Amino acid sequence: MKTTFKYPVLGLLIIIMGVTSYPVQSQDNTNGDNNGRYFIISGIAKNKSNNKKLEYVNVSVPGTNIGTITNEDGEFSLKINESIHATHIEFSCVGFYNSRFPVSGKNVFNETFHMTAKPKELPEIVIRSWEPKKLIEEAISKIPVNYSNYPNLLTGFYRETAKKRRSYINIAEAVIQIYKTPYDENVVHDRVQILKGRKLLSTKKSDTLAVKLVGGPNLSILTDIVKNPDILLDKESIGYFKFSMADMTLINDRPHFVVKFEPLDVNLPYALYYGKFFIDTETLAFTRAEFNLDMKDRTKATEMILKRKPAGLRFKPDEVSYIVSYKQRDGITYLNYIRSEIKFKCDWKRRLFSTSYEVMSEMVVTDNQTENVTSISRKDAFNINNSLSDKVMNFYDEDFWGAYNIIEPTESLESAVNKLKKGYN
DSSP, rough: OOOSSSSSEEEEEEEEEEOOOOOOOEEEHHHHHHHHTTEEEEEEEEEETOOOOOOOOOEEEEOOOOEEOOTTTTTTEEEGGGGOOOOOEEEETTTTTOOOEOOSSSSSEEEEEEOOOOOOOOOOOOOOOOHHHHHHHHHHHHHHHHOOOSSSSEEEEEEEEEEEEEEEEEEEEEEEEEEOTTTSSSGOOOEEEEEEEEEEOOOOOGOEEEEEEEEEEGGHHTTTTTGGGGGTTTTTGGEEEEEEEEEEEEEEEEEEEEEEEEEOOOSSSSOOOOOEEEEEEETOOOOEEEEEEEESSSSHHHHHEEOOOTTTTEEOOOOOOOOEEEEEETTTTEEEEEEEEEEEEEEEEETTTTTEEEEEEEEEEEEEEEOOEEEEEOTTSSSSBGGGTTTTHHHHHHHTTTTOOOOOOOOOHHHHHHHHHHTTO
């Protein structure tokens, strides 16, 4: 545990505040880079065998860095600049074969795209027998080879939401740039900058318990477990876990080992995680991780996620979960998608019932600049101690994002946006 960023978690700031209606403007630091003529491909990804909607499917333009991901309803919208002369879009998802569909440079809306699930048994692969911990150690040793050894400037879309019971009370989202140093360097020089952002807050007096996510857009730095390995992938930490092999699966048409991990019974001053790693069988690159914070010791779990709360408010964490995925291009593996969910309950002393809350944040990389990359200045970088919802405002322009690619809002989120907008009328 040697670096500045000790845990891949974002802090919750719980405060009491009067809700104010802001006659405000949104943050917009764009310089015209997203201008140009483009066409849109939108629709829904489904399982061909049972027609079920597929969430978190990567949608991209082959041979480019342009892409997005489907939402929880399986829906997506991809904006493609005409200048790249795209001929196809490609879909990839854990446990499914990649699927390509032709595009003609014209808008296509509300199309259904089917994907074929892999067979229960993968084709026989000649591999040596791996002991799971040794496999993890070998994959760690190959990080300098499998990941970028030069700086990258990623463009991404970030969204965070807070729900009280089933109702949204805070929605904030932004187009961000992420400067990443080479993967053999520490994350302390990686930075995030907000290009465009907006938010909505509930105006109900009963929602004056404000739940904010501190350092939200820095999710793309803190939770990049390969670049920031302290909590899961450094040599000291792996000694705190028990590893076991699970059934192999297919990602991006490539077979993957699946290694489960869970905490050993060790006495540490912080909570650990349990989950599973997905490792490419050929390159031994980590391409996906799914993990949860161990809740056996609620006090330790609380200390990891709660920054501040009002006196007299009792905080009870229920679940903290993460998904981190990477995508290979031209033999190099790049960060692709991160999702974080924190579920908890709050109640006041002497009150009988508690209230449930859920804070979700996610980031998808929509483009990647690999040449002539310059760092984001410290002045322009998003401070890890700040909250996105305190830095951006206004949610009214329907064409706010222009040519930037985003994660399409789910049906429930769109409904919530409309309800929250009415509170400002």
